[in-house]
Amino acid sequence: MNIVVCVKQVPDTAHLRFDSNDQLAQESLENVMNPFCEYAVETAVRLKEAHEGSKLTAITMGPPQAKEVLKRAIAMGADEAFLLSDEAFTGSDAWSTAFILSEAIKKNLPSTDLILLGQFATDGMSGVTGPALAEFLGFPSMTFCKKAELKSDTILEAHRETERGLEIYEITLPGVICIMKCDYEPRIPSIKGVMKANRTEIPVWDAASLGLSADKVGLKGSPTMVAKTWRKPKKEGGIKVDGSDPQAAVSQLIDFLRQQKVM
Amino acid sequence: MGEFIVQPTEDYKGIWVIAELSESGCLLDISLEALTAAKSLGESLHQEISAILLSATNQDTSQAEETLCQYGAQQVFSLKHDMLAQYQAEVYAYAISDLVGVKLPNIILAGSTSTSRDYLPRVAARTHGGFAPDSIALEVNAQGELEVTRPTYGENLWAKVVFPKNRPQIVTVRAKAFAKGEADKSRPVNSETLIPPLSPELPHTKLIQVVQGESKTGKKLEEAEIIVSGGRGLKGPENFKLVEDLAEALGGAVGASRAVVDAGWRPHSEQVGQTGKTVSPQLYFALGISGAIQHQVGMSSSKIIIAINKDSDAPIFDIANFGIVGDVFEVAPVLTKTIKEQNLAVSV
Known part of the structure; x- marks a missing residue:
């Protein structure tokens, strides 16, 4: 079984800082592996461990420092990793990222059976890359998965959580699944794993090596473009009352709700 | 299945709303919200509004078609095929992409649901359209271009997305971000049944089983106008009764913080926050929740x-419109009792 996990480096959204123009202060960003990618790597490692003879490959697209998340994936249990990096990739939207990933997989990882991604990246929050990648490859896809188990070499059982409840599907491989939060937590890399990650060489694939011309990738190859960003208007705290007399506090709350015309 | 043939930008005209039906065959409110948003875009752009429905061959969708026309669709394209009886991403994506190739719509709107977010990225990939999910505002600028506002970076940064060249412009709208308009019962029904050319080779996925949600109040979190959420301040799963009682008295749904879901007190389907659900009800009660950024x-x-919350420094008070610094075990029962005794009703 050849498993690929696509991961993404994102700024830690709990520690964002903004400049005086309400734009993200880029230099202060702390980069981490996207939290949903952590679950995708964990699920991929579990599938690999349950299916002897499997190989797990981690890939990411990003600037040179995105190698850090590949090292983390190796430390968690991936066997090898590749970085897709090129100046020409800058400005790629999720559609274009999915296209570049699909070309890389077709060319360099053609015998892939299963691809896992995080459901969303916490920066773009789009959830587009996984299903779009599947469409480019002609594979089935399944989003919002929280569990996956191999039933055979070609059948994967996936648990999908939706508004309707938990849906259990069988997917005929090769296929793509997008992982959200699971009932299990991503493992913390072991010291042995970290040492292995430091030893492992991470080759870089650029546009030329993938046979991609510059007008098919990056901003030029992207159907969408971000024209403007601004900081979400901050919500101000309102009334704060002492609750040591619960009855009095509740009366004040009910008065407040009446003023707001909701009660 | 042939390759999709991309046409010049200016050939794409009209606005589509892909409507979604519930398991019982009713139109989802979010589809009517999307339709109302489409109506105002249609007025700005002087383009026609069409609604798209997908169903099994024998399913009676006349009621839904009538409703869609009353809410502003000038026509309904009702795609019918036995392969559409049960949702599968590949089949939906193919059926819609095929119709895109025939009719060349400029804009496609849909409600942001786990279904639309499953198959629409595939439609975008297949048709070379742009995709902007989970929009909270839509505008047409002075040049007549669509501008989509959507939250990014953990809801901290808003982004305005534009579509320079590629069509269709595919957008999903977040639940309750757009108000649902009024039905005009005098509008005529104009519906056309179409049979998409689907290959039996599709799909490569099969639904085996659906396990219903565990919500005790029977209310879905994403659709609820009132949500009562509990956190670690409740000290144990047994005390969630306080949350459930208040939710019941208010007619709301129950939510939970990440901490209590991770502790196994509540199912993940109730989790509100970064690795859970994003909700925007009229009224949100946070009981014993400190309000870390991931919850906010x-x-x-x-x-x-x-x-x-008993901690007056808890970050939740920074965003609360009304905060009570007190013991949730004392305050919540008094609130529930007062609502019940005085027969107070919330109107949202």
């Missing part, structure tokens, strides 16, 4: 936030 991501766009 999922609920800060609620209209009115009410917090009860």
Whole structure:
């Protein structure tokens, strides 16, 4: 079984800082592996461990420092990793990222059976890359998965959580699944794993090596473009009352709700 | 299945709303919200509004078609095929992409649901359209171009997305971000049944089983106008009764913080926040929730936030419209009792 996990480096959204123009202060960003990618790597490692003879490959697209998340994936249990990096990739939207990933997989990882991604990246929050990648490859896809188990070499059982409840599907491989939060937590890399990650060489694939011309990738190859960003208007705290007399506090709350015309 | 043939940008005209039906065959409210948003875009752009429905061959969709026309669709394209009886991403994506190739719509809107977010990225990939999910505002600028506002970076940064060249412009709208308009019962029904050319080779996925949600109040979190959420301040799963009682008295749904879901007190389907659900009800009660940024991501766009927490420095008070600094075990039961005794009703 050849498993690929696509991961993404994102700024830690709990520690964002903004400049005086309400734009993200880029230099202060702390980069981490996207939290949903952590679950995708964990699920991929579990599938690999349950299916002897499997190989797990981690890939990411990003600037040179995105190698850090590949090292983390190796430390968690991936066997090898590749970085897709090129100046020409800058400005790629999720559609274009999915296209570049699909070309890389077709060319360099053609015998892939299963691809896992995080459901969303916490920066773009789009959830587009996984299903779009599947469409480019002609594979089935399944989003919002929280569990996956191999039933055979070609059948994967996936648990999908939706508004309707938990849906259990069988997917005929090769296929793509997008992982959200699971009932299990991503493992913390072991010291042995970290040492292995430091030893492992991470080759870089650029546009030329993938046979991609510059007008098919990056901003030029992207159907969408971000024209403007601004900081979400901050919500101000309102009334704060002492609750040591619960009855009095509740009366004040009910008065407040009446003023707001909701009660 | 042939390759999709991309046409010049200016050949794409008209606005589509892909409507979604519930398991019982009713139109989802979010589809009517999307339709109302489409109507105002249609007025700005002087383009026709069409609604798209997908169903099994024998399913009676006349009621839904009538409703879609009353809410502003000038025509309904009702795609019928036995392979559409049960949702599968590949089949939906193919059926819609095929119709895109025939009719060349300029804009496609849909409600942001786990279904639309499953198959629409495939439609975008196949048709070379752009995709902007989970929009909270739509505008047409002075040049007549669509501008989509959507939250990014854990809901901290808003982005305006534009589509320079590629069509269709595919957008999903977040639940309750757009108001549902009024039905005009005098509008005529104009519906056309179409049979998409689907290959039996599709799909490569099969639904085996659906396990219903565990919500005790029977209310879905994403659709609820009132949500009562509990956190670690409740000290144990047995005390969630306080949350459930208040939710019941208010007619709301129950939510939970990440901490209590991770502790196994509540199912993940109730989790509000970064790795859970994003909700925007009229009224959000946070009981014993400190309100870490990861929780705020999922609920800060609620209209009115009410917090009860004994720690007066808890970050939840920074965003609460009304905060009670007190013991949740004392305050919540009094609140529930008062609502019940005085027969207070919330109108949202």
